[in-house]
Amino acid sequence: xxxxxxxxxxxxxxxxxxxxxxxxxxxxxxxxxxxxxxxxxxxxxxxxxxxxxxxxxxxxxxxxxxxxxxxxxxxxxxxxxxxxxxxxxxxxxxxxxxxxxxxxxxxxxxxxxxxxxxxxxxxxxxxxxxxxxxxxxxxxxxxxxxxxxxxxxxxxxxxxxxxxxxxxxxxxxxxxxxxxxxxxxxxxxxxxxxxxxxxxxxxxxxxxxxxxxxxxxxxxxxxxxxxxxxxxxxxxxxxxxxxxxxxxxxxxxxxxxxxxxxxxxxxxxxxxxxxxxxxxxxxxxxxxxxxxxxxxxxxxxxxxxxxxxxxxxxxxxxxxxxxxxx
Amino acid sequence: xxxxxxxxxxxxxxxxxxxxxxxxxxxxxxxxxxxxxxxxxxxxxxxxxxxxxxxxxxxxxxxxxxxxxxxxxxxxxxxxxxxxxxxxxxxxxxxxxxxxxxxxxxxxxxxxxxxxxxxxxxxxxxxxxxxxxxxxxxxxxxxxxxxxxxxxxxxxxxxxxxxxxxxxxxxxxxxxxxxxxxxxxxxxxxxxxxxxxxxxxxxxxxxxxxxxxxxxxxxxxxxxxxxxxxxxxxxxxxx
Numbered sequence: 001x002x003x004x005x006x007x008x009x010x011x012x013x014x015x016x017x018x019x020x021x022x023x024x025x026x027x028x029x030x031x032x033x034x035x036x037x038x039x040x041x042x043x044x045x046x047x048x049x050x051x052x053x054x055x056x057x058x059x060x061x062x063x064x065x066x067x068x069x070x071x072x073x074x075x076x077x078x079x080x081x082x083x084x085x086x087x088x089x090x091x092x093x094x095x096x097x098x099x100x101x102x103x104x105x106x107x108x109x110x111x112x113x114x115x116x117x118x119x120x121x122x123x124x125x126x127x128x129x130x131x132x133x134x135x136x137x138x139x140x141x142x143x144x145x146x147x148x149x150x151x152x153x154x155x156x157x158x159x160x161x162x163x164x165x166x167x168x169x170x171x172x173x174x175x176x177x178x179x180x181x182x183x184x185x186x187x188x189x190x191x192x193x194x195x196x197x198x199x200x201x202x203x204x205x206x207x208x209x210x211x212x213x214x215x216x217x218x219x220x221x222x223x224x225x226x227x228x229x230x231x232x233x234x235x236x237x238x239x240x241x242x243x244x245x246x247x248x249x250x251x252x253x254x255x256x257x258x259x260x261x262x263x264x265x266x267x268x269x270x271x272x273x274x275x276x277x278x279x280x281x282x283x284x285x286x287x288x289x290x291x292x293x294x295x296x297x298x299x300x301x302x303x304x305x306x307x308x309x310x311x312x313x314x315x316x317x318x319x320x321x322x323x324x325x326x
Numbered sequence: 327x328x329x330x331x332x333x334x335x336x337x338x339x340x341x342x343x344x345x346x347x348x349x350x351x352x353x354x355x356x357x358x359x360x361x362x363x364x365x366x367x368x369x370x371x372x373x374x375x376x377x378x379x380x381x382x383x384x385x386x387x388x389x390x391x392x393x394x395x396x397x398x399x400x401x402x403x404x405x406x407x408x409x410x411x412x413x414x415x416x417x418x419x420x421x422x423x424x425x426x427x428x429x430x431x432x433x434x435x436x437x438x439x440x441x442x443x444x445x446x447x448x449x450x451x452x453x454x455x456x457x458x459x460x461x462x463x464x465x466x467x468x469x470x471x472x473x474x475x476x477x478x479x480x481x482x483x484x485x486x487x488x489x490x491x492x493x494x495x496x497x498x499x500x501x502x503x504x505x506x507x508x509x510x511x512x513x514x515x516x517x518x519x520x521x522x523x524x525x526x527x528x529x530x531x532x533x534x535x536x537x538x539x540x541x542x543x544x545x546x547x548x549x550x551x552x553x554x555x556x557x558x559x560x561x562x563x564x565x
Contacts, residue, residue, distance in 0.1 A: 185555050189556075213484070258514055258516075260555060261540075264558065264559075275453050
């Protein structure tokens with residue numbers, strides 16, 4: 001069975017004007033041993049989806065419906081206390097987008113470690129400290145960093161330290177949300193190397209890597225899910241998504257990638273017209289239809305379901321589905 | 327900045343590529359006359375920009391050298407509608423023959439905006455991409471000789487970036503505008519530039535065409551940059 005099985009997850013923000021449908025019926029599975037890249041632009045709901053998948057749900061966010069099964073446990077039915085004790089850090093860990101700057105500036109790294117794991121699994125402070133030291137050595141991180149303050153570390157080192165600490169108790173699933181967007185390319189590569197090493201060393205089993213950067217996913221992801229306006233619109237292997245995309249949005253996204261390669265320069269790089277929709281009142285039918293150059297009448301009325309187009313390759317598009325039937 | 331020298335020809339599109347701390351933003355501030363050099367000179371069309379003293383000379387400079395910055399929100403006064411920032415260019419242009427309102431509408435269309443969708447709006451009502459396009463629309467009105475674009479698309483979504491980049495190349499193609507494009511993103515520089523200047527710790531360490539830089543980098547820093555940039559058609563061998 002997959003490590004993570006999420007079905008029909010709906011997570012909305014309740015605001016004064018109504019519900020912001022940030023995650024609107026998402027089904028996703030993460031197989032064991034896999035790095036899944038979740039790609040989409042800002043505002044598509046990917047960060048909300050990550051919070052929902054690990055049951056980090058606080059008002060104004062609400063989990064309206066859906067089931068989330070992680071390592072054979074239905075965590076969507078658990079109370080927050082139980083989740084805090086038995087799920088977070090142990091089954092799943094999230095390194096959020098703001099992690100670089102979330103460390104308390106007045107505490108040394110080792111104190112941060114002790115704080116995080118104080119409530120966990122009855123380990124003493126001493127045990128936690130030696131666990132941290134050993135893990136740092138294992139990952140080729142300087143143990144001296146543990147006695148430093150966050151500002152004494154470079155951005156890249158801070159990010160690697162946060163990742164190492166988040167995985168101290170060997171969570172099966174690691175979720176990283178834009179872990180390298182603020183870093184220069186060389187530092188980014190170091191962080192990516194660390195993430196891949198975590199899987200190789202079996203410190204984690206699987207990873208969800210959230211980003212808008214498809215070139216990074218080319219380098220580390222096994223499979224990619226594309227998210228648009230609160231929905232997953234395509235899911236397949238990295239090579240399929242990047243070189244043979246089926247969904248018009250995926251195609252547009254891939255086509256807009258600018259890497260310093262002659263193939264890209266030769267390509268007619270075209271932007272996607274328009275803007276992503278307001279999730280308070282998304283468009284009818286397929287949410288992408290106002291920007292899609294291939295709409296057929298049904299696109300404006302009926303939401304396309306995410307279904308198998310080929311073995312395991314899922315697409316939510318009426319045009320793709322109708323072509324397959326034909 | 328440490329002994330930085332370079333020339334930009336008319337109609338040339340160059341990029342200054344470097345990471346934070348490389349000196350690229352300091353360079354752009356100096357060219358925009360916002361920061362005075364400790365030593366050395368900056369000449370525009372043969373005139374030392376720090377010798378320009380009276381308002382007529384300064385106006386001439388601002389008309390011909392225009393800056394576009396990273397944060398599409400920061401250039402706007404949030405209390406005014408966006409129309410204000412476009413009409414401001416007429417202060418620099420002086421009297422114009424044609425009807426200002428139709429010139430503004432034309433400029434907005436050139437940058438891919440529908441005038442009725444943006445005029446009359448406040449900055450917060452528009453997206454980052456739209457705000458940035460409006461700033462570029464000013465260039466279509468002003469037609470400056472040189473544009474300094476400092477990370478103009480880094481806060482814009484990846485799928486809309488290339489559309490905005492193309493607006494700069496169009497200005498160069500249609501009006502012979504020179505562009506100094508400042509970025510940390512080698513991919514962007516590669517796509518649009520005639521020449522790339524690589525900056526590291528305050529100096530220019532390498533200069534060449536995009537092909538030179540990627541196929542034949544000579545400086546160790548450029549070599550490392552090339553190795554560490556994630557690509558689409560090639561995978562890292564050491565992964």
